[in-house]
Amino acid sequence: MTSEALLAYAHLLAILTMVVFLTSEAVLCRPEWMNASVVDRLARVDLIYGIAAGAVFATGLARVFLGAKGGAWYGSNWLLYVKFGLFVAVALLSILPTIRFIRWKRTLRATGALPGPDEVRATRRLVMVQAHLIPLIPLAAVFLARGFGAA
Template sequence: MLDLTLAVLHHILVFGLVAMLAIERTLLKAPVIETRRLAGLDGGYGLTAVLVLAVGVARVIWGGKGWAFYEANPFFWAKVGFFAVIGLISILPTIAFIKWARATKANADWQPDATAVASARRWVGIELLLIIPLVACAAAMARWPF
């Protein structure tokens, strides 16, 4: 039962990550950028990513397949690699969102320039695209060895 609970929680958290990224990307299309909302949402995204990692580690340690399955599974390591790359990429928009929120706090009418918004939107889009191979690795991992 623990294995099932951890799997369900892991999946729900991953769906939450995808939803938050999609919302961030949508907010970055708006004519007026809600900088504080973006920063808050991105904070939730970061917290959720930490929870995904923690639950994933719990699945590896206490889940039904055991460490030996994951240790030898190339798709597990590829999935971990994609997760790490997505996490590293997410640093760039996060820094921008924090700076933007601070600037808005100092001046309520302040807005980031279009180039900065386009850059943040591009990075968030890349994060979303990288979720596709991450999910493909997760599916392959679960079925390994073929």
């Protein structure tokens, strides 16, 4: 019982951390606010976001395989695959912003140039798509936890 509660807590903590740092990216990634310190901060925030996403994945796996319900129970429910698919979609959408944040930081260090407003807007759009997909994951989770979608 205690281990199940701790697994749930670790998973929720990782999720909240991921959401906070994605929100920070969305707030910072605006053409009108772009300056050298924002470029540096975006790269740092994105790194923490990526680490938190990895923690979400690891704690999710731990809940599936070490949790009270077990892998067989989760594995037979199509909602688990919906959750996983949404998580993968968010992860794939995060690749381009990560690459851009790293490139912006390198360019800033090499030439002092900031990213153009159009590229910043396009990058923010990708961050916002992630932010709008993430709330669908716990929607699938609450139905999964209550046995909906079971075979």
